[in-house]
Amino acid sequence: MTTFNKAALAICISTALCGQTAFAQESATPQNKDRGLEQITVTAQKRTQSIQEVPISIATLSGERFESMFAGGEDILALAVRVPGLYAETSNGRVAPRFYIRGLGNTDFDLAASQPVSIVMDDVVKENVILKSFPLFDVQQVEVIRGPQGTLFGRNTTAGIIKFDSVKPSDDFDAYVKLGVGNLGTLNFEAAVGGELADNLSGRFSVLSQDRDDWIDNAYTGENDAMGGFDEKAWRGQLLFAPSDDFSALLNVHGRELDGTASMFRANVFTKGSNNLxxxxxxxxxxxxxDLQGDGPDNNPQSYENYGASLKLEFGLDGMSLTSITAIEQAEGSSLGDIDGGVVLNEPADINGDGSLETTFPGNIAFPAVTQDNLDDLEQFTQEIRLASETGDAMSWQVGYFYYDSSFNVTSIDGFFGATTVFHENTTWAVFGQTSYDVNDKLNITGGLRYTYDEKSLMVGEQNVDGFALVIGAASVQDYEDINVDDGQVSWELSANYKLDADTSVFARLANGFRAQTIQGRDVAFEGNPSVAEAETINSFELGFKSDLLDDTLRLNAAMFYYQIDDVQFSAIGGGANNTALVNADKGVGYGFEIDAEYLVNEFVTLTAGYSYNNTEIQDDTLTVLPCGSNPDFAFTGNCTVNDPRPDGYRAVIDGNPFPQAPETIFNFTARYATPVGDDGEFFVFTDWAFQGETSLFLYDSIEYTVDDNFEGGLRIGYENYAHNYSIAFFGRNITDEENVKGGVDFNNLTGIVNQPRIFGIEAKVSFY
Structure with a gap:
């Protein structure tokens, strides 16, 4: 009943906003508002095109709809469920996010994990999970490009791409300062300044500062406000040299420093047989x-830094253009977690003050578990060269070459086994081409081909040399051989776009791509063997339509899809030892649809809405996993209620299960109402809501680790002055203070990971032109 009432509240807010239309129509028109929806351009095919003409399912975020998500200090995970088909989560705090599109993603929490959703920031791929978490600020537009994108963007894009473009330098001066203050000591500061520096030279510099005080108490130590906060700083400097129409050079230098708290693991927050907190x-x-340091509980600290630079050169040739993008990235840092989420005592104690003696709390915890992961010497180098046609001919084309090289090492420190270091290297090169042909004024056909060669290696360094397990003889130094894997794959696509009329088009797309083979070395830290997953390949088919209706006041885009993945890669995480092993299932299939809509009701009210349905299924009747703490060695069947068949009483058969962390449905909507105030301002109300349907957190199906009907809402109420270019607004994020389960740790007890609390405050922005 509570969930129904809160969901109804969201709908009532939207209805109330729309109900003000009659009153608003009697008022003066807000300043600088043109009737008709904005025309959106995207670069999903590495050239600027109207979103309505690209034969791919794409959603965009920009402006108020994008910026309001981050008013309360949110990180990149705020994008989750804000676009149909898009989800994100993490068990690593504000770093190492995991993304999912159309149900396809990767739950692997290792710092060497690969993902089928590629993150591209300012034309540079961010491959490592730490690089994917670079803070978002001074962003021009976000493009969520659904479905395989293997032709133009390469391997590890079997689910799609999230593409971020920052505001670029220009000759025109502009600047802004934005400051937000909220509860829990939340402080957000963002600023940018740009303009002409000299003849043919312009620049832009942007900064971000996000802070929150510690607000979570450690009741075991009696320390109040011990953790939960963060201090994140990021900056970006850009220089654009454009001496002529035939040449430009854009230099991008950026950095990020984070000190804060890793994810909060909460022991036994579920009762067996229920998924309610x-x-x-x-x-x-x-x-x-x-405690890894021997001086008391560490309170889940996290610290990372990342620096990078890119140089984009564009040359205008005779009927062609040549683009070169060279980029480097560096990162390092560490994150510690009290993984068991509670306390294990050496001696029984009366922790409840009622005379009862307990050895663990809250609830039963099989054994203490605390681990730390250190990422050192991450270096990524990428080089892309593209040659593209620049004519008005019916046929256009582009060809290119891509090179990628990355190396880093991960040291995992366990309170029992000690420290282990593994070294990862990855080299990739590819050649690709795409051509598009206008058959006539209505029909366009596009085809593309790419060959990729990918090579990875893993070397084990020092291991377990300082662990208690080695001292007492429970572990020994192992001898591991180096692992080297390589593969070459061809990816392709074929699509057609047909214009029914000037405002409506339909498209069809066939696409093939692959996620490269992967090496997982985390189990080495616990005397396990590294695991290797073969490359997964996807074949996808989608049909869609795009339309601008009602005199360009209603935009309605939709697509339906079906895909099949051979040798789909999964991470089998859990069991009594919390092993993390890569596995290949025989097949994985998914089908569904997504709808994106934007409606300008009148000059005062704008609505957006989106809905997606994703049905995913693992197809492998031989693949089994150990669920929720099951351990055949100790005859323990686990902590949770498993719904899957378990022929041996321990391992669960996952054939027919949905993909993990794949919401079956996503629904989101926003509503904005504005009314004039005087001759040069407006009062506005903006609300945004996102709903997440049934989601299984792990490969196996259990009652406790399946969530449903999660939702969050946001609200902004403020005033904007056009004459003096400032705005001030009260904001709220998660305004109904929902307690949504986002993840779990299932090997030791019924541990959960929960969303952020309600954040509210005030935000002001001043712009200069």
Whole structure:
């Protein structure tokens, strides 16, 4: 009943906004508002095109709809469920996000994990999971490009791409300063300045500062406000040299520093047989005893830094253009977690003050678990060269070459086994081409081909040399051989776009891509063997239509899809030892649809809405995993209620299960109402809501680790002055303070990971032109 009432509240807010239309029509028209929706251009095919003409399912975010998501200090995970078909989560705090499109993603929490969703920022791929978390600020537009994108963007794009473009330098001066202050000591500061520096030279410099005080108590130590906060700083400097129409050079230099708290693991917040949060859950309190330093609980600290640069050169040739993009990235840092989420005592104690003696709390915890992962010496180098036609001919084309090289090492430190270091290297090169042909004024056909060669290696360095397990004889130094894997794959696409009329088109697309083979070395830290997954390949088919209706006041885009993945890669995480192994399922299939809509009701009210349905299924009747703490060695069948067949009583058969962390449905909408105030301002109300349908958190199906009906809402109420270019607004994120389960740790107890609390405050922005 509570969920129904809160969902109804969201709908009532939207209805109330629309109900003001009659009153608004009697008022003066807001300043600088043109009737008709904005025409959106995208670069999904590495050339500027109207979103309505690209034969791919694409959604964009920009302006108020994008910026309002981050008013409360949110990171890149705020994008989750804000676009149909898009989801994101993490068990690594503000770094290492995991993205999913159309149900396809990767739950692997290792710092060497690969993902089928590629993150591209300012034309540079961010391959490592740490690089994917670079803060978002001074962003021009976000493009969510659904479906395989293997031809133009390469391997590891079997689910799609999220593409971020920052505001670029120009000759015209502009600047802004934005400051937000909220509860829990939340402070957001963002600023940018840009313009002409000299003849043919312009620049832009942008900064971001996000801060929150610690607000979660460690009840075990009695320390109030021990963790939960963060201090994140990021900056970007750009120089654009454009001496002529035939040449430009854009230099981008950026950096990021983060000190904060990793994800909060909360022990036994579920009761067996239920997925509802129980009495052990208190958003403001945890019980942590995790200690790797020997000087008391560490309280889940996290610290990372990342620096990078790119140089984009564009040359105008006779009927062609040549583009070169060279980029480097560096990163390092560490993150620690009290993984068991509670306390394990050496001696029984009366922790409840009622005379009862307990050895673990909250609830039963099989054994203490605290781990730290250090990422060192991450270096990524990429080089892309493209040659493209620049004529008005019916046929256009582009060809290119891509090179990628990355190396880093990960040291995993466990409280029992000690420290282990593994070294990863990855080299990739590819050649690609795409051509597009206008058959006539209505029909366009596009085809593309790419060959990719990918090589990876893993070397194990020092291991377990300082662990307690080695001292007592429970572990030994292992001898691991280096692992080297390589593969070459061809990716292709074929699509057609047909204009029914000037405002409506339909498209069809066939696409093939692959996620490269992967090496997982995390189990080495626990005397396990590294695991290798073969490359997965996807064949996808989609049909869609795009339309601008009602005199360009209603935009309605939709697509339906079906895909099949051979040798689909999964991460089997869990069991009594919390092993992390890569596995290949025989097949994975998915089908569904997504709808994006934007409606300018009148000059005062604008609505957007989106809905997606994703049905995914694992197809492999031989693949089994150990669920929720199951351990045949100790005859333990696990902590949770498993719905899958378990022929041996321990391992679960996952054939027919949905993909993990794949919401079956996503629904989101926004509503904006504005009314004039005087001759040069307006009062506005903006609300945004996102709903997440049934989602299984792991490969196996269990009652406790399946969530449903999660939702969050945001609200902004403010005033904007056009004459003096400033705005001020009250904001709220997660305004109904929903307690949504986002993930779990299932090997030791019924541990959960929960969303961020309600954040509210005030934000002001001043712009200069």
């Amino acid at each position: 129980n009495g052990n859950f208190d958003r403001d309190v945890v019980y942590y005893d995790g």
